[in-house]
Every structure is written in structure tokens, then in C-alpha cells.
Amino acid sequence: MSTKEYSVTVTPDSTEEQFTASTCQCRECTLMHLAQIEWDTFTPRTHLQRGMKEVVARIEARAKTAASH
Numbered sequence: 164m165s166t167k168e169y170s171v172t173v174t175p176d177s178t179e180e181q182f183t184a185s186t187c188q189c190r191e192c193t194l195m196h197l198a199q200i201e202w203d204t205f206t207p208r209t210h211l212q213r214g215m216k217e218v219v220a221r222i223e224a225r226a227k228t229a230a231s232h
């Protein structure tokens with residue numbers, strides 16, 4: 164099992180990563196959206212920051228599978 168790492172060089176026009184939950188304004192989706200924007204410009208420099216990215220990636224993966232969103 165490999166650790167899913169977020170590529171900061173990925174282009175936003177990738178159809179695979181399209182955000183269709185723009186109408187949902189619940190806390191989770193809002194945080195997710197903010198994290199996405201922030202993470203796009205964020206480069207982890209320390210082990211702690213890498214760990215943070217991993218946690219967010221996990222939360223994102225969970226939110227994507229949640230049908231209620």
C-alpha cells in the first residue's frame with residue numbers, strides 16, 4: 164500500500180478532480196474546499212507538514228465516498 168501524495172504540480176483542469184459540490188455549504192465541504200485551495204499552493208517542508216497533508220488526503224477520500232455530500 165502506498166501513501167497517497169498530493170501533487171502540487173497537477174493542473175486544475177483535470178476532469179478527474181472536478182469539484183461539483185460548490186452548492187453544498189456545510190462545514191465539511193467548506194473546509195474541504197478551503198483545504199484544496201490552500202493545499203494547491205502548499206509544499207510540505209517538514210515531516211509534520213507531510214503528515215498533515217496525509218491526514219487531509221484521508222479526510223478528502225472519506226468525504227468523496229460520503230453519499231450525503
Ligand SMILES: [Zn+2]
Pocket residue numbers: 187188189190191192231232
Ligand atoms: Zn456538504
